[in-house]
Amino acid sequence: MSSPPRTACMNVDVDLSPLRATLEDAGVDGYLIDDDASDSDQRYLSGFTAPDSYQTLVTGDGIHLLVSGLEYGRAQSEAAADSVTRRAAYDYQELVGQYGPYEGKLRTIAAFLEDHGVDSIAVPRTFPTGTADGLREHGLEVTVESKGVVEEIRASKTPWERDQIRRTQKANEAAMARAEELIAAAEVADDGTLLADGEALTSERVKEAIEVTLLRHGCGLDDTIVACGADGSDPHDRGSGPLRAEELIVIDIFPRDTETGYFADMTRTFARGDPGEEARRRYEVTKEAYEAALEAVEPGVTGGAVHDVVCDVIEGAGYETLRSDPTTETGFIHSTGHGVGLDIHEQPSVSPAGGELEAGHVLTIEPGIYDPAVGGVRIEDLVVVTEDGVENLTDYRVALDPRSS
Amino acid sequence: MSSPPRTACMNVDVDLSPLRATLEDAGVDGYLIDDDASDSDQRYLSGFTAPDSYQTLVTGDGIHLLVSGLEYGRAQSEAAADSVTRRAAYDYQELVGQYGPYEGKLRTIAAFLEDHGVDSIAVPRTFPTGTADGLREHGLEVTVESKGVVEEIRASKTPWERDQIRRTQKANEAAMARAEELIAAAEVADDGTLLADGEALTSERVKEAIEVTLLRHGCGLDDTIVACGADGSDPHDRGSGPLRAEELIVIDIFPRDTETGYFADMTRTFARGDPGEEARRRYEVTKEAYEAALEAVEPGVTGGAVHDVVCDVIEGAGYETLRSDPTTETGFIHSTGHGVGLDIHEQPSVSPAGGELEAGHVLTIEPGIYDPAVGGVRIEDLVVVTEDGVENLTDYRVALDPRSS
Incomplete structure (x- = not known):
């Protein structure tokens, strides 16, 4: 790969x-990850990504x-x-031939640890139990x-990381x-269905247009939400x-830059024509x-x-939240936000259990109100916590009506 | 999601x-997975996919x-x-509030297991050590x-699964x-660079065309290889x-159907103009x-x-393999193939340690010969093992020269 390895700069x-203080406190020699690059902690620590498992x-x-x-x-x-x-x-290969793939891998990792003078390790919660129990049997x-x-x-992004996330959000804005x-x-057809080039404008067609736009901006994505009405x-x-006029249309896009691995995230709620008074009210409450x-x-x-600030506003307007009723299936039924980086959901958490925010944290703010009878509203921006507040990484109008009609 | 949930049919x-025999042999009450749907075992067993962690x-x-x-x-x-x-x-939520996210999750899982009368569990090798050790502390x-x-x-695909993989490979053929x-x-420019619309035809441009084609066929992909020369x-x-004439161009595409999650895999080696006698010889040996x-x-x-059959042919032609020299960096320096399904690399393994093949296994056959001085050759098909041989799921000419010139 001759293009500049941007991951290595990170x-x-x-x-x-x-991390080193934690190792010292625990009195262990090292911290080990055994996973592939879908483990973002490993990608972050190693500055490397590979389709198969490796160890850091x-x-x-x-x-x-x-x-x-x-x-x-x-890797070199x-x-x-x-x-x-x-x-x-x-x-x-010889160990796998002699002991099988499971034990062969364990012995290889044990030799690697011995080579680095490591007798005791701390591991992440997600560390494979097979490897942990196996290494324990080998005396580690x-x-x-x-x-x-x-x-x-x-959770705290370096300036380089913020630039990567901003770049992904730019692609997101284009999509x-x-x-x-x-x-x-x-x-708009007589029955309210939206039409483009004479055919129904479906969720699937809009998703394809989003995905092609993201591709051209160097991003991929697993999934996109383009959800109309119920x-x-x-x-x-x-x-x-098919998408329909006079209904709420929630679009939530969370692309990932193919090269750097950094995600972005944004949601907007649109409507073509008037979605009705209750839907408009829910939009205004969500925006507030x-x-x-x-x-x-x-x-x-x-x-x-x-x-809590979000729950206060939404409950104050008369809607349920998971705070007012933990089993509600309508109203505000998720957290306010989450960190975004090499994972689409990471620290910090903007939820009931969420801890202190710090400068450099990148997170979403995404309240919403839901009810099958009315549809869904959600507004989501991606922001970075600054020394004295917040810088919005999202440059997109808060939305609702595309050229109102 | 109102489209038919194809995953549920699987x-x-x-x-x-x-699996149940294994549980009985081990004398345990259940088998537990704690992961998100990126764990294909969990996706397979649950017929469900979600971005965040859940338990099966x-x-x-x-x-x-x-x-x-x-x-x-x-999920319902x-x-x-x-x-x-x-x-x-x-x-x-209450447990997380009281004990924090780690212990709160453990107690929730412990309660779920108790609810199903489960005191002892077997877990996959990849099961999180944090959950395993935590549940042990709770007496499990x-x-x-x-x-x-x-x-x-x-590893053994049902007829439904084979259809899904075939469908993904069709998209792959189009790409x-x-x-x-x-x-x-x-x-072809004077310096040998390939040009399209007056600009260099780069690896990046070809990859974009591949990705757009796959998208239109309902597939996504993390990565594609379009590698020219060294x-x-x-x-x-x-x-x-830029891609260049008279050099080997390896294209390896491994898309995933966005809806079903099933992968396909294919590699072809092309050349525009004559890549030279040694390159042509390596292509013929690889094909053999x-x-x-x-x-x-x-x-x-x-x-x-x-x-071994592949190594015999390649070594017989005078090239190194990892069998003839485990540290070689040229010649045939990977396995012959791997299973393909919900993971791009899964069982069975067509490698030195690979076990018995069974009817219903879906796997790649992908020999190759590599050397920076000459470039790379790889030919890869995706096949299913039948009762008496093999059915090729790949319908694409073995390749080398695009409209030879």
């Missing part, structure tokens, strides 16, 4: 001292990778590691680091604009079928809650307090 | 009796899901489960199922045809920059190895034996 400003070891003196022969050359040139070793150095001390210290480190344009330009009242319903939350965010305030 | 023909419990009498309130409605209508419980039924017996019985079950067409239709000699290099492997595949033959 770690320049990363401060791993909280953080010790007091460095970051050490254990990779397959296939990944060895690329791209990874943000102090050393890269290939599994063949510990006779991996394995303890779970249960606070999620790497997730905590990741949202394309979707809005399709809804605004559609014709579909939009289930916050995770992806939506399907969203503005109140943006106003509340600053360092030292807890995610729980920001969530 | 499990109709799935036979979980090997298999007992002697059924499949039981524990999900967030946000996923509850969708889509999942292939006998029961779906939401976390709020065990006071999840947790043992690792180390053979990978669910992966083994998944490969589009890439080949771009290379064939390009002009780039192609590193099997996992994604390639970048590929044909010999396809000939060798049948039930009862091991993946290791098929891999």
Whole structure:
């Protein structure tokens, strides 16, 4: 890969001292991850991404990778590691031949740890139990680091990371604009169905236009929500079928930059024509809650307090929340927000249990109100906590009516 | 989501009796997965997919899901489960408020297990150590199922699954045809660079065309390889920059159907103009190895034996393999193939340690020969093992020269 390995730049400003302090407090020699690059902690620590599993070891003196022969050359040139070793150095294939893939892998990792003078390790909560129990049988001390210290480190974004997230959100804005344009330009059939080029403008067609736009901006995505009417009242319903006039249309896009791995996230609620008084009221209440939350965010305030601000507004307008009724299926039925980075959902949490926000945290603010009888409203921006408040990484009108008609 | 939940159909023909036999042998009450749907074992067993973590419990009498309130409605209508419980039924939010997110989650899972009369569980190797150790502290017996019985079950595809994989491979063929067409239709500049519309035809442009084609066929992908010249000699290099005439161009596409989650996989090696005698020879040797492997595949033959057939051909032609030299960085430097399904790399393995192939296994055959001085060659088809041999799921010419010139 001859393009500049942007992932490798990332770690320049990363401060791993909280992790090393945790290791010291626990009295262990190292921190081990055994996963593939879908584990964002590993991608973050190693500055490397590979489709198959590899191991990242953080010790007091460095970051050490254990990779397959296939990944060895690329890891050497791209990874943000102090050393890269290939599994063949510990006779991996021979061990697999002799003991099978499970035990062969364990013995290879045990040899790698021994090579680095490591007898005891802390591991993330998600560390594979098979590897943990297996290494214990080989005499290693394995303890779970249960606070999620790497997730905590990741929550505060370096300036480089903020730039990556902003870049992904720019792509997101282009995709949202394309979707809005399709809804605004559609014709309305007699039965209220939106039409484009003489055919129903479906959720699927709008999603395809979003995805093609994102692709052209270097982003991919697993999923997009374009949900009309009752579909939009289930916050995770992806939506399907024809879009209709005079109904709420929730569009939630969460793309990932293919190269850097950084996500962005944004939701807007549109309507073509008048969705009715109750829908318009819910939109205004949601907007008020969203503005109140943006106003509340600053360092030292807890995610729980920001969530309470949103619940106050929504309950004050007469709708249920999970705070007023933990089993409600209508009203405001999710958290106010979540961190965004190499994962689409990461620390910090803007929910009842959410802890203190810090400068550098990147998070969503996304209140919503849902009811199958009315549809769904959600407004979501992506912001970064600054020294004295918040900087919005989202540059898109709050929305509702595409060229109102 | 009102479109037919295809994932839910999948499990109709799935036979979980090997899993239940394993539980009985181990004397445990259930099998538990704690992950999100990126864990394909969980997606397979639950017939459900969600962005955040949920739990799947298999007992002697059924499949039981524990999900967030946000996923509850969708899980009830889509999942292939006998029961779906939401976390709020065990006071999840209150427990998180009282004990924090880690212990709160553990107590919720412990209550869910108690509710189903489960005191002892087997877990997959990848099960989070944090959950395993935490449940042990709550008195549960947790043992690792180390053979990978669910992966083994998944290796044999039901007729429905084969149809899904075939469908993804159809999309793949359309994308490969589009890439080949771009290379064939390009002009050749004086310095050998391929040009399209007056600008360099780059790896990036071809990848974009591939991705747009896949999108229109309902597929997504994380990555594609379009690697020219020396780039192609590193099997996992994604390639970048201008494509050139008289060089080998390796294109490896591994899309995933967005809805069903089933992957496909195919590689072709192209050249515009004559890549030289040595490159042509390597192509012919690779093709011979590929044909010999396809000939060798049948039930009862091991993946290791098929891999040996490939090594025999390639070593016989005078090139190194990892069998002849485990540290070689040129020649044939990966396995012959891997299973493909809900994961791009799954069982069975067509490698030195690969076990017996069975009818219903879906796997790749992908020999290759690599050297920075010459470039890379790889030919990869996706096949299903039948009662008496192999059925090729790939309908694409073996390749090399786009409209030879």
